Amino acid sequence: MSVTEIPWRQDAAASDKGEEHEQPIHEIESYAKQVRRKFLKHKLAVWGLVTTLLLLGIGILAPWIAPYNPNEVTDVFAARPSLMHWLGTDQVGRDVLSRLIYGTRVSLIIGFVTVALYVTFGTLIGMLAGYYGRWLDMLLMRITDIFLSFPYMLVVLVIVSILGANISTIMIVLALFKWPTIAMLVRGSVLSIKEMDYVRASMTLGYSTPRILFRHILPNALSPIIVNATFGVASTILSEAGLSFLGMGVKSPQASLGNMLHDAQSLTVLTDQHWLWLPAGLVILITVLAFNFVGDGLRDALDARP
Amino acid sequence: MELLLEVDHLQIAFQTDQGELISVDEVSFELGSGETIAIVGESGCGKSVTSLSIMGLLGTSGSVIQGEIRFNGSILTDCTENQLRRLRGSEISMIFQEPMTSLNPVIPIGEQIAETVRLHQNKSRKEAKAIAVDMLRKVGIPRPEAIIKEYPHALSGGMRQRVMIAMALICKPKLLIADEPTTALDVTIQAQILELMKQLQQESGAAILLVTHDLGVVAEMADQVIVMYAGQVVETADVFTLFRAPQHPYTQGLMKSIPRLDQHKKEQLFAIPGAVPSLKEIPSGCRFHPRCPLAVGRCEEEQPELISAADGHRVRCWMAGNTEQIFVNHTVEVTV
Numbered sequence: 001m002s003v004t005e006i007p008w009r010q011d012a013a014a015s016d017k018g019e020e021h022e023q024p025i026h027e028i029e030s031y032a033k034q035v036r037r038k039f040l041k042h043k044l045a046v047w048g049l050v051t052t053l054l055l056l057g058i059g060i061l062a063p064w065i066a067p068y069n070p071n072e073v074t075d076v077f078a079a080r081p082s083l084m085h086w087l088g089t090d091q092v093g094r095d096v097l098s099r100l101i102y103g104t105r106v107s108l109i110i111g112f113v114t115v116a117l118y119v120t121f122g123t124l125i126g127m128l129a130g131y132y133g134r135w136l137d138m139l140l141m142r143i144t145d146i147f148l149s150f151p152y153m154l155v156v157l158v159i160v161s162i163l164g165a166n167i168s169t170i171m172i173v174l175a176l177f178k179w180p181t182i183a184m185l186v187r188g189s190v191l192s193i194k195e196m197d198y199v200r201a202s203m204t205l206g207y208s209t210p211r212i213l214f215r216h217i218l219p220n221a222l223s224p225i226i227v228n229a230t231f232g233v234a235s236t237i238l239s240e241a242g243l244s245f246l247g248m249g250v251k252s253p254q255a256s257l258g259n260m261l262h263d264a265q266s267l268t269v270l271t272d273q274h275w276l277w278l279p280a281g282l283v284i285l286i287t288v289l290a291f292n293f294v295g296d297g298l299r300d301a302l303d304a305r306p
Numbered sequence: 307m308e309l310l311l312e313v314d315h316l317q318i319a320f321q322t323d324q325g326e327l328i329s330v331d332e333v334s335f336e337l338g339s340g341e342t343i344a345i346v347g348e349s350g351c352g353k354s355v356t357s358l359s360i361m362g363l364l365g366t367s368g369s370v371i372q373g374e375i376r377f378n379g380s381i382l383t384d385c386t387e388n389q390l391r392r393l394r395g396s397e398i399s400m401i402f403q404e405p406m407t408s409l410n411p412v413i414p415i416g417e418q419i420a421e422t423v424r425l426h427q428n429k430s431r432k433e434a435k436a437i438a439v440d441m442l443r444k445v446g447i448p449r450p451e452a453i454i455k456e457y458p459h460a461l462s463g464g465m466r467q468r469v470m471i472a473m474a475l476i477c478k479p480k481l482l483i484a485d486e487p488t489t490a491l492d493v494t495i496q497a498q499i500l501e502l503m504k505q506l507q508q509e510s511g512a513a514i515l516l517v518t519h520d521l522g523v524v525a526e527m528a529d530q531v532i533v534m535y536a537g538q539v540v541e542t543a544d545v546f547t548l549f550r551a552p553q554h555p556y557t558q559g560l561m562k563s564i565p566r567l568d569q570h571k572k573e574q575l576f577a578i579p580g581a582v583p584s585l586k587e588i589p590s591g592c593r594f595h596p597r598c599p600l601a602v603g604r605c606e607e608e609q610p611e612l613i614s615a616a617d618g619h620r621v622r623c624w625m626a627g628n629t630e631q632i633f634v635n636h637t638v639e640v641t642v
Contacts, residue, residue, distance in 0.1 A: 031412075031457070134366065197407040204361055204483075205422050205473065206394035215421075219412040 038301035045297020051290035059105040068095035070102040071253045081275050088275040090263065099255040100279050106167070106256040107287070110240045111233040114171045114178070119229045122179035126186025127213055127221075131194055141187070144180040152177050153242070160248045170249055174239055178232065185228055189221035196220075223302035227295055234291035241284050257284050310378055310513050311337040311360070311481055317372035318352075318359055327585040329355050329368070330537045332612070335530070339480060342507070342514040344528035344545075346521065346560070348582050352537040353517045357483045360515070361398060362390040378480060396426040399474040403486040405467035409458035416442075416454025419473050426477045441472040445502060464495035471502065478510055485517045500526055521564055525549060533557045536583055536593040539612060543619040553621040555598045592624065600625050 039045055058065065067086075068074065073093045074085075081088045087096035129140040156173050163169045193199060194217060202216050237257070243249035244258025245265075252259060257280050264270050264277035318330040330352040337343045345353040358364055360375055362382060375382040378397065382390070402408045410418060419441065420434035429437065435454070442450035445468040458466060467487065474482060484503065488496040500523065507514055516527055524531055524545065531548045533541040533556065541554040552558045559578040569575075580597040583589055589596050595605040604624055612622045 031459075197402050197404050198410040200363075201400075201402060201408045201470070201473075202410070203363055204394055204400040206391045206396060206425065207421075208391065216410055216413075220410070 035301045039297050042293075042297040042300060044293040045301075048290040048293030048297065051286060052294055055104060055108065055287055055290065058101055059108045062101045062105045066095075066098040066101045068098040070094060070098040070255050078273060078276075087279050088273075090276055091269075094253075096260075096275060096279065099260060100257075100283060103255040103257045103260055103280065104283060104287070106250055106254065107237050107240055107258070107284075110167060110171055110174075110250075110256075111237040111291075114174045114236045115229050115232045117171065118175035118179040119182055119225060119232065121175070122182025123186050123218070123225060125179065126183040126188075127190050127218065129183065130187040130190030131209075131213055131217070133191075137187070140183070144183050147177060147180045150177065153239075156239075156243065157246070157248055160243065165243075165248050165251050167250060167254075170240060170243060174236055178236070182225065182228060182232075185224055186221055189224060190217055193217050193220050223298075227299045227302060230291055230295035230298055234288045234295070237284065237291070238288055257287075308339045309336060310339040310341075311515070312376040313356070313360070313373070314376065315373040316356065316359065316370060316375065318355055318364065318368060319371045320364075321367045321369075324586060328537065328588075329585055330359070333373075333532075333534070333537075333539050334612075335532050335539070335542060337481070337513050337515060337530075339513050340507070340511045341530065342516060342528050343530040343532065344516040344518060344524045345532045345534055346518060346524055347534035348519060350582050351534045353534050354485055356534075357400070357485055357515060357517050360481075360483065361394060361400060362387070363394075392426075395422050395474075395479070396477040397479055398481045398483065399477070399479040400483040400485065401467070401470045401474045401487050403489050405463050405470055405490060408470050409466055411458055414455055414457055415461070415469055419454070419469070419476060422473055422476055437476065438472075441476045442469070444506070445469070445472045445475075446498075447472075463491055464498065467491060467495075467499055468502065471499070471506070475506055475510065475512070479512055481513050481515065482507075483515045483517070486519070487516075488523060489518070489520065496523075503527070521560065533560070536588060537585070538593060538622065539620075540594065540622045541620065542612075543616075547616065547619050551619075553615050553619070553626050554594075554623050555600050555625070556594050559597075592622070594623075 039049075071094065074089060074095060075093065076085070076089050077093045078091050079085060079089045085095050085097065087100065089095055090099070125140055125144070129137040156177060159173050159176075160169060163173070199212060199216060202212050207216070240249055240256065241258035241261065244256050245261045247259075247262060249258050250256035252262075260280035261277050261284075264281075269276050313333060313335050316330060316333040317328060319326045319328050333352070333356055335343060345356060347353050355364070355368070359368075359370055360377070360382065362385065364370070370383050373383070377393075380389075382393075385393075409415065413421075416435060416438050419438040420431070423429050423434040423437050424431065427434075438454060439450045442453060447453055447465060447468055453461075458469075461469065471487075482503075487503070488499050491499060503514065504527065506512075514527070516523070518524060528545045531543060531545050532539055533548075533554065535556050541548070541552065541557045548557065549561070552561055556578070559576075562576045563578065565575055578597055583593065583596070589606075590609075591607050592598070592601070592605040592610050595601040598605065602624070608624075610622050610624045610626075612620045613626060615621045615626050
């Protein structure tokens, strides 16, 4: 009994093309779609996103939606909420609702600008340390450690009191003490990504170091950075509120969520004039929660790798 | 044949916590354009390090401490990083073992290929894209116009290796270094990829430096074979001579450990006893002597030179010429 000769196709080029098992699988959903689906499944994250967008809208449209000029002194002082002043007026007669709207704007600006500053800086430091390694890594990471070892709030208070409290000082000082976390995070990602074959491959193709760093490594390290930045906005808003509450932040007459709470340091206000501090406190709570939920959702969603 | 690459008494060292480790020692070979040379050996014998040194990519801890690498008239070992970078991807390029991780997951395939073209050939975005599509068609990817928009995860291993080959060959390099190009692929895909590499080599006249531990691939592809052991070349010959009459006991051991269909079922598969010595404790004399069935006193004390056994056939063994009576000589039939 002999085995039948199987007529294999000898033409290799023909068998190369159009083989079924080598077709790309189009049913695989794209990464962006997968992220969106996972994010939408996270109910709190969706609530957070909607709230965030709403707050952003309020911040951007503040000049048009605020019923009064936030710094304008009206003729009623410490008035209870009424139809004229929905959230009442403060002790010098300014409309609380208008101040709340403008305060949200200021807090959000501080949150976003600070995060943009320190994420950019921290990412650069982290990439340099992780990619070049050796003495540069050693040097940069020890500097990072030094910044992390300061009692953050105290040093910020001291610097602000020396430089004077205004929005740009606060943003720079807050950024100064927040970049180390991002730098360490990025360094860690870069350390593992630079060992990947596609980075080695891009070296063998003759790409320059900046090109490898920014075009091939950074996009792959982006998801933890985005998540961290989202949480960063929340914590920065909280820090600003804390500073302003202590009187070292945004100065009156400019409104911020924190310095509206400043008034609540007085016992009469705390017990009898709740409309002066309760709305500001609630807005802080809602803002911080919203950003944190978005961060949570993003962390779960971006984690999904195809 | 025009001489393209000359590796001349190359010695490579790595700086480690335990001091300097010599990873590659006294490696010399020549490669003409259009030729294929295969470097064979167990893991850790220095074959990948040798190939990376040609690219100038030994990293921060490794360096060539002796010898020269000459390529197409220039001395690579004396080139600056900038000069080397211009060569990489255009004159010399490389494909890797792992097609699954060798493509950047966040950049569409077409862009990854076009990026190389734009970098080395000063082409516009549109021209580069057209060249990429052509190249993808050449490496046998169906519907390249659609595929260029895909991300790597949508492709299978074989397809990705084709894309890698397209990327490596798109600037028509004179030398292609293939570091175990088929090890991670299915056997059926392996044959297709090898066939593709051969076909593209015939079209472009590129030389191929093939790093592998698969003797089947060697038999299929190579003109010349270099057998490396513990950082040294132990035998070099053309592919027919090497398979017909291997001289070095190590080469003979490698040949013997290929599984054979006519082997008796009860018979155990042959393996060379022992393991490749670590770089920290290189044996005295001949580096293979602790594992060699033929070792005599002299092997332990004196290091053999790479001596000529026949025309173009060189062996690093004191017993060269007398080894055949011990190991049964056999030809290896490989069907790919």
